[in-house]
Amino acid sequence: xxxxxxxxPFWSLLLLIALAILxxxxxxxxxxxxxxxxGRKKVFLNAVFNGIxxxxxxFLVASGFTLIFGLMRNVNLAHGSLYLFGGYLGxxxxxxxxxxxxxxxxxxxxxxxxxxxxxxxxxxxxEGQDLRQTMVTLGxxxxxxxxxxxxxxxxxxxxxxxxxxxxxxxxxxxxxVKSTGETVYLSYPKVRLIIxxxxxxxxxxxxxxxxxxxxxxxVRAGVDDRDILAAMGVRIQAVFVGVFAFGAGLAGVxxxxxxxxxxxxxxxxxxxxxxSLVVVIxxxxxxxxGAALGAIIVGLSEQLGSVYIPSYAIVVTFLIMVLxxxxxxxxxxAAR
Amino acid sequence: xxxVQNRGAARAQAFDFGExxxxxxxxVLILLPLVSNGFFLSEIFGQTxxxxxxxxxxxxxxGYGGMVSLMQxxxxxxxxxxxxxxxxxxxxxxxxxxxxWLATPMALALATLFGTVGGALAVRTEGIYTIMITxxxxxxxxxxxxxxxxxxxxxxxxNSIETPSFWGVDWRASLPFYYLTLLxxxxxxxxxxxxxxxxxxxxxxxxxDNPRRMAALGFHVNAHRIAAxxxxxxxxxxxxxxxxxxxxxxxxxxxxxxxxxxVLIIAVVGGVTRPVGPFIGAFIFVMLRTFALDFLxxxxxxxxxxxxxxxVGFLVIVxxxxxxxxxxxxxxRRSHAPARPQGGGGHG
Amino acid sequence: MDSxxxxxxxxxxxAALELRGVTRMFGALAALSDVTMTVRPGERRAVLxxxxxxxxxxxxxxxxxxxxxxxxxxxxxxxVTSFPPYERIRRGLRRTYxxxxxxPGLTVEDNIYLATxxxxxxxxxxxxxxxxxxxxxxxxxxxxxxxxxxxxxRKVAELAYGQxxxxxxxxxxxxxxxxxxxxxxxxxxxxxxRRELIEILTSLPSHIGYIIIExxxxxxxxxVESVTMMHNGxxxxxxxxxxxxxxxxxxxxxxxxxxx
Numbered sequence: 001x002x003x004x005x006x007x008x009p010f011w012s013l014l015l016l017i018a019l020a021i022l023x024x025x026x027x028x029x030x031x032x033x034x035x036x037x038x039g040r041k042k043v044f045l046n047a048v049f050n051g052i053x054x055x056x057x058x059f060l061v062a063s064g065f066t067l068i069f070g071l072m073r074n075v076n077l078a079h080g081s082l083y084l085f086g087g088y089l090g091x092x093x094x095x096x097x098x099x100x101x102x103x104x105x106x107x108x109x110x111x112x113x114x115x116x117x118x119x120x121x122x123x124x125x126x127e128g129q130d131l132r133q134t135m136v137t138l139g140x141x142x143x144x145x146x147x148x149x150x151x152x153x154x155x156x157x158x159x160x161x162x163x164x165x166x167x168x169x170x171x172x173x174x175x176x177v178k179s180t181g182e183t184v185y186l187s188y189p190k191v192r193l194i195i196x197x198x199x200x201x202x203x204x205x206x207x208x209x210x211x212x213x214x215x216x217x218x219v220r221a222g223v224d225d226r227d228i229l230a231a232m233g234v235r236i237q238a239v240f241v242g243v244f245a246f247g248a249g250l251a252g253v254x255x256x257x258x259x260x261x262x263x264x265x266x267x268x269x270x271x272x273x274x275x276s277l278v279v280v281i282x283x284x285x286x287x288x289x290g291a292a293l294g295a296i297i298v299g300l301s302e303q304l305g306s307v308y309i310p311s312y313a314i315v316v317t318f319l320i321m322v323l324x325x326x327x328x329x330x331x332x333x334a335a336r
Numbered sequence: 337x338x339x340v341q342n343r344g345a346a347r348a349q350a351f352d353f354g355e356x357x358x359x360x361x362x363x364v365l366i367l368l369p370l371v372s373n374g375f376f377l378s379e380i381f382g383q384t385x386x387x388x389x390x391x392x393x394x395x396x397x398x399g400y401g402g403m404v405s406l407m408q409x410x411x412x413x414x415x416x417x418x419x420x421x422x423x424x425x426x427x428x429x430x431x432x433x434x435x436x437w438l439a440t441p442m443a444l445a446l447a448t449l450f451g452t453v454g455g456a457l458a459v460r461t462e463g464i465y466t467i468m469i470t471x472x473x474x475x476x477x478x479x480x481x482x483x484x485x486x487x488x489x490x491x492x493x494x495n496s497i498e499t500p501s502f503w504g505v506d507w508r509a510s511l512p513f514y515y516l517t518l519l520x521x522x523x524x525x526x527x528x529x530x531x532x533x534x535x536x537x538x539x540x541x542x543x544x545d546n547p548r549r550m551a552a553l554g555f556h557v558n559a560h561r562i563a564a565x566x567x568x569x570x571x572x573x574x575x576x577x578x579x580x581x582x583x584x585x586x587x588x589x590x591x592x593x594x595x596x597x598x599v600l601i602i603a604v605v606g607g608v609t610r611p612v613g614p615f616i617g618a619f620i621f622v623m624l625r626t627f628a629l630d631f632l633x634x635x636x637x638x639x640x641x642x643x644x645x646x647x648v649g650f651l652v653i654v655x656x657x658x659x660x661x662x663x664x665x666x667x668x669r670r671s672h673a674p675a676r677p678q679g680g681g682g683h684g
Numbered sequence: 685m686d687s688x689x690x691x692x693x694x695x696x697x698x699a700a701l702e703l704r705g706v707t708r709m710f711g712a713l714a715a716l717s718d719v720t721m722t723v724r725p726g727e728r729r730a731v732l733x734x735x736x737x738x739x740x741x742x743x744x745x746x747x748x749x750x751x752x753x754x755x756x757x758x759x760x761x762x763x764v765t766s767f768p769p770y771e772r773i774r775r776g777l778r779r780t781y782x783x784x785x786x787x788p789g790l791t792v793e794d795n796i797y798l799a800t801x802x803x804x805x806x807x808x809x810x811x812x813x814x815x816x817x818x819x820x821x822x823x824x825x826x827x828x829x830x831x832x833x834x835x836x837x838r839k840v841a842e843l844a845y846g847q848x849x850x851x852x853x854x855x856x857x858x859x860x861x862x863x864x865x866x867x868x869x870x871x872x873x874x875x876x877x878r879r880e881l882i883e884i885l886t887s888l889p890s891h892i893g894y895i896i897i898e899x900x901x902x903x904x905x906x907x908v909e910s911v912t913m914m915h916n917g918x919x920x921x922x923x924x925x926x927x928x929x930x931x932x933x934x935x936x937x938x939x940x941x942x943x944x
Binding site: 530531533534535536538539541542545546548549550551552553554555556557560563 | 747749768769770773774778779781785786787788789790794797798799801802803806807808809810811812813855858859
């Protein structure tokens with residue numbers, strides 16, 4: 001971080017100012033003039049929290065995508081389908097057994113198994129043909145999408161929030177001060193906060209696994225330089241299968257999360273694939289911290305955009321992507 | 337991958353006026369209206385030619401340049417939307433009511449600009465990113481047309497778009513429109529074929545095969561790539577204008593990510609090594625789309641499973657003939673050809 | 685071959701290629717360390733050294749494939765340190781690669797045509813070159829110069845290894861080169877092919893200078909008038925071929941090890 005500040009003093013200053021403004025907006029009581037200009041603080045806080053928790057969801061989906069892309073140079077365009085499949089599975093399990101947690105387990109295991117099959121039956125035979133692998137994932141995504149449409153139809157499905165997580169939680173952020181002098185605090189859905197906390201835990205666990213275990217070191221080396229793996233005499237296929245399975249499983253888990261937060265329907269697969277693309281473009285290929293940063297940025301820009309400039313919301317996300325491509329094409333947190 | 341590898345690399349050859357096949361096809365296409373009715377003409381052949389032109393722009397980038405762009409249909413959509421915006425449409429609060437001969441160049445220029453900027457963004461990254469970035473651009477445009485009412489009329493899109501009518505001819509009528517489309521498609525086809533052996537096309541193929549060497553020969557590699565995107569955007573724009581004249585309406589559904597992927601499928605299935613590939617792919621796609629309902633019922637499936645058919649067909653091609661239909665044809669030809677002495681010329 | 689003095693008198697004495705304090709780091713590894721050298725126009729020099737001495741990195745810095753971590757490079761008086769490769773090539777620099785870097789899907793003629801095109805105007809031209817196009821004529825004469833006329837229409841992938849190496853050289857001769865970098869041009873050649881290579885090198889016009897990296901001492905010392913020895917990214921000895929061959933330090937470090 002200190003190196004970043006040394007090398008880019010101007011940008012660091014800008015970021016610091018932006019961060020200071022954001023923190024003030026979040027923690028301070030807004031003067032009436034501000035509320036008149038841009039709306040109520042409660043709306044703003046909700047948008048910010050929605051954006052951050054949505055970012056947690058995007059992180060879950062995108063981190064698997066970026067690992068697969070980084071290690072195996074496979075742009076897995078079927079990743080969105082894996083997300084949706086996990087979601088539908090989670091819905092089925094949770095309505096059948098009533099257990100929300102079991103839904104996660106099943107989604108992870110089954111979708112990871114699909115990932116294992118994909119790597120073993122298909123991609124293993126196309127070693128080194130990155131473009132061809134990507135084409136196959138494209139074809140698979142079309143087939144999966146239609147199969148799911150056939151089985152589940154076009155309805156919107158929602159995974160039920162378990163009873164112990166229903167309802168709001170009061171957070172120590174002031175939204176307003178009433179005329180009686182009483183402060184009103186932000187009240188925010190518990191489930192979203194818990195899930196966000198879960199994403200953070202998973203993210204940290206992944207980072208630790210990548211940086212503190214031998215397997216993690218192998219994966220990181222492979223992301224940096226694929227040919228090195230062969231030279232190291234590592235059983236590459238085992239690593240590839242493991243990473244693909246894990247990435248797919250994560251997407252499945254994210255599907256259950258998305259089904260709880262929002263809903264599941266045809267088209268969500270495309271939407272989450274595209275969000276993963278943008279997150280990875282922003283964060284850099286193969287980088288978990290990059291995926292986290294990218295996910296928060298995309299989540300915030302989508303939510304704030306849809307609240308304040310609804311007919312141009314996508315433009316903001318897109319402009320950020322364009323900016324990163326123009327100024328730092330390798331991604332914000334890429335090593336190079 | 338054989339899709340863009342050197343082996344069967346997009347081989348533009350010198351015009352071989354001796355080969356009968358292209359002439360036969362040309363004659364058939366020109367005389368087609370004598371034997372076929374309005375539906376076939378516009379829905380089958382017209383769509384084949386229009387989708388073929390858009391897929392041709394993808395073939396130019398992927399086959400000659402090694403860059404797989406998923407935003408070609410988006411660029412066509414930009415041209416279509418811009419024509420509706422600048423020209424006359426049912427959305428009176430949006431359209432500027434320019435005459436077609438001003439709206440068309442404007443739409444083409446904007447579409448070309450869009451594609452060039454998109455290309456400039458895509459070339460700054462490793463090749464494998466190109467698919468991601470162009471798909472993201474395509475998706476962003478789709479969401480934008482859906483959300484935005486001031487320029488694109490949101491989810492409904494623009495209808496009742498007025499098509500050109502001059503020299504006493506209504507160019508949207510079945511017959512004139514067919515010949516107009518045939519003319520444009522033919523011109524694009526010949527342009528791409530011809531360019532393959534002009535410095536522009538040859539340098540692009542060099543950039544595809546060995547960009548480092550091209551730099552060491554004095555070429556500004558990224559400039560050539562961006563120029564290729566610009567040319568391909570112009571082609572896609574032509575297709576987009578024809579399409580919006582054809583349907584007289586345009587909506588977000590016309591530029592959805594699914595539609596973008598369809599164009600890739602068309603190009604790959606036909607084959608990206610020769611300019612005729614996209615048109616073959618387009619013909620197959622259009623036939624499938626028109627007759628899939630009946631075919632699916634024949635084999636006992638629900639008529640809605642069109643995408644499943646497309647997906648499976650695409651997977652089959654990617655697995656067994658990455659060069660598409662052209663690849664199949666060439667393999668057939670090689671296995672049936674009389675033994676030739678080695679080192680022949682002919683293939684450019 | 686003209687005497688050295690005669691050629692220098694013809695060409696003038698300002699430097700064709702000048703490196704000052706060029707260093708190139710890869711992480712903590714110094715592939716090149718404070719390299720300073722001056723090459724006169726028309727001079728023929730060999731850069732020798734064991735594997736890992738930094739020879740190819742030197743070439744990559746000169747052509748612009750890498751930017752040096754520090755130091756400056758001048759080409760015919762112009763500071764090209766931060767120029768991209770194509771700018772240097774257009775000013776007369778050329779390079780061949782140790783592993784042939786060609787266009788496998790294109791014919792021999794197309795390969796050479798591209799080389800002539802790269803250093804001329806009209807790279808974006810939409811018009812196919814006619815039969816009387818000057819670049820086409822230049823292409824044909826280049827093909828003859830490297831004895832590849834019989835295979836001019838063959839795809840590169842169909843050529844024999846030696847023919848591919850000849851094509852590699854032809855690419856460097858296209859246009860009006862002023863200075864060429866040859867990276868192990870004799871690698872893998874048969875004795876006959878080696879003789880042909882020596883003939884091509886020595887019959888180059890006298891104003892064209894070159895640096896040649898070679899492991900084959902027979903070839904190297906016969907086609908140059910000065911030698912630079914590199915070791916561990918640094919220049920450790922310079923002199924003429926006879927001096928270098930006789931030098932005991934060089935023998936111990938390099939020649940004694942059975943390099944062919």
